Amino acid sequence: MKDKISILIVEDDLNLGFLLLDFLQGEGFDVKLSRDGMAGFEAYRNGKFDLCILDVMLPRMDGFALAKKIKETNPKMPFLFLTAKSLKADQMKGFNLGAEDYITKPFDEEVLLCRINVITRRLEKEAEKQPTTSRFQIGDYVFDYDRQELQFNGKAKRITEKENEILRLLCINKNKILKREEAVTSVYGKFDYFLGRSFDVFISRLRKMLSQDPRVSIDNVFKVGFILNEKN
Numbered sequence: 001m002k003d004k005i006s007i008l009i010v011e012d013d014l015n016l017g018f019l020l021l022d023f024l025q026g027e028g029f030d031v032k033l034s035r036d037g038m039a040g041f042e043a044y045r046n047g048k049f050d051l052c053i054l055d056v057m058l059p060r061m062d063g064f065a066l067a068k069k070i071k072e073t074n075p076k077m078p079f080l081f082l083t084a085k086s087l088k089a090d091q092m093k094g095f096n097l098g099a100e101d102y103i104t105k106p107f108d109e110e111v112l113l114c115r116i117n118v119i120t121r122r123l124e125k126e127a128e129k130q131p132t133t134s135r136f137q138i139g140d141y142v143f144d145y146d147r148q149e150l151q152f153n154g155k156a157k158r159i160t161e162k163e164n165e166i167l168r169l170l171c172i173n174k175n176k177i178l179k180r181e182e183a184v185t186s187v188y189g190k191f192d193y194f195l196g197r198s199f200d201v202f203i204s205r206l207r208k209m210l211s212q213d214p215r216v217s218i219d220n221v222f223k224v225g226f227i228l229n230e231k232n
Contacts, residue, residue, distance in 0.1 A: 010040030037061025052079035075189020
């Protein structure tokens with residue numbers, strides 16, 4: 001984790017927005033405030049955040065639509081709703097979109113801080129479990145996860161974000177079975193037939209990228225998953 005947790009707040013009530021900005025900055029967070037859904041999404045795309053706090057009733061793009069777009073971009077991005085909409089149907093919609101929490105206004109700042117700390121502690125534990133290695137040797141290939149690059153014979157090829165994530169999973173499990181359903185869920189945030197087919201397309205692309213070294217292969221394990229094999 002970074003030294004400072006970075007939070008994006010999207011709130012059209014500027015009095016509340018600045019109150020939250022000052023409060024959370026005082027608690028040691030790095031905070032960005034946007035006042036409508038479109039501006040919030042642009043801020044999200046141009047920044048790097050650990051958590052998003054979204055109002056629901058926003059101009060230009062409501063909070064539900066914004067949350068959906070954020071999840072399409074990064075299924076693992078945690079977010080919570082902070083809103084005056086207290087109907088059960090709205091709360092259910094928020095949680096079905098993947099919200100960590102749904103807090104109705106008015107609210108206690110200390111309670112909000114506790115909810116944020118629960119999320120950030122979980123993120124820290126997840127980060128600790130992740131392998132620290134970002135460069136992998138695959139036969140004659142060098143895969144640099146942080147740079148999204150696959151190098152062969154001194155030539156580097158930039159790969160897509162999804163290819164990058166899938167190849168990393170294969171490398172972490174090199175010479176072991178990578179279960180397909182678990183891998184799809186890890187990359188997309190959920191599993192269904194169409195996401196599985198999309199995942200298979202990226203596997204085919206990675207096979208072609210790694211085809212110049214005959215010692216390296218991505219093999220199917222029928223109805224289970226894939227193995228990145230590297231022969232000595």
